[in-house]
Amino acid sequence: MAAEESDRTSLPFEPKKRQKPAKSKTQSVVKSQETSPAPKKQPPFTKEEMAIPEVVSQRMIRRVAAFCGIPTALGITTLVASYLLLIYAKIQLPPIAVLLVNMGFFGLGVLGITYGVLSASWDENRPGTLLGLGEFGANWGRMAEVWRETRKKNV
Template identity: 40%
Template sequence: MPEDRQSLPFEPKGARKVGSSSGASDPAIRQEAIPRYVADRMARRVAVFTGLPTVAGMGVFVGSYLLITKGVADIAPGLTLAGSGFFFLLGLVGLSFGVLSSSWDPQPGSLLGLENLTPNVQRMRQSIKAQKQQSKTD
């Protein structure tokens, strides 16, 4: 009875239901949890918001090495470690931000996606709450 189910927290409004009259007999047509255009948008955002800080974190090592070997500056190893650790941590935050700032609408939204952050966090919380309630009833 797919027609009677409630929509999922992350399901876009107006999504086609599995079991509708046109796709009920075709097993190749299935409903995805995350639509393809949203997954592609998330992947691009994650690549940017995680990739750039990760490259910067590795660049701290290279930059420190070059500055020390050329005699330009005497940089403490702890400072190099702290600088690279900061950028790697920023990349970890960028991973979550890239996923949570993606628009679930067919339109891509703004460049940073800050307007999508609050609704997506609320959807995530609702989904976690629904999963916990479902696991308690099982």
């Protein structure tokens, strides 16, 4: 039992201690230049300035729920309705028609996410219009301008 305990506590090999080579003066100068902290660039905006205001984010969420939720619910409804027509009314719709209608509604739901975010007014003090067509145009223009500036900086 004592032999087992000693086997557990001792390593199968003893690590060798390395001797450090003597440093020359040039190595210490290079080392100090590498480790000196570079001046950090301050970001143009703070996190608080970059954050989406609570009013605007709630507005976006409501619009996404409407513009994405309604088409998605209609897509699910088409599947249920085609099944019920087949079972109770013995009306068999062409499967490709059900598929295309379903894909169309789900596709509108995906586009509704983008439209919901871009059609919301990004101004805290202005709620925007019901459909948000004007806001969509303004916000799309802002996004496109940022993309152009980013592309110019990367080239």
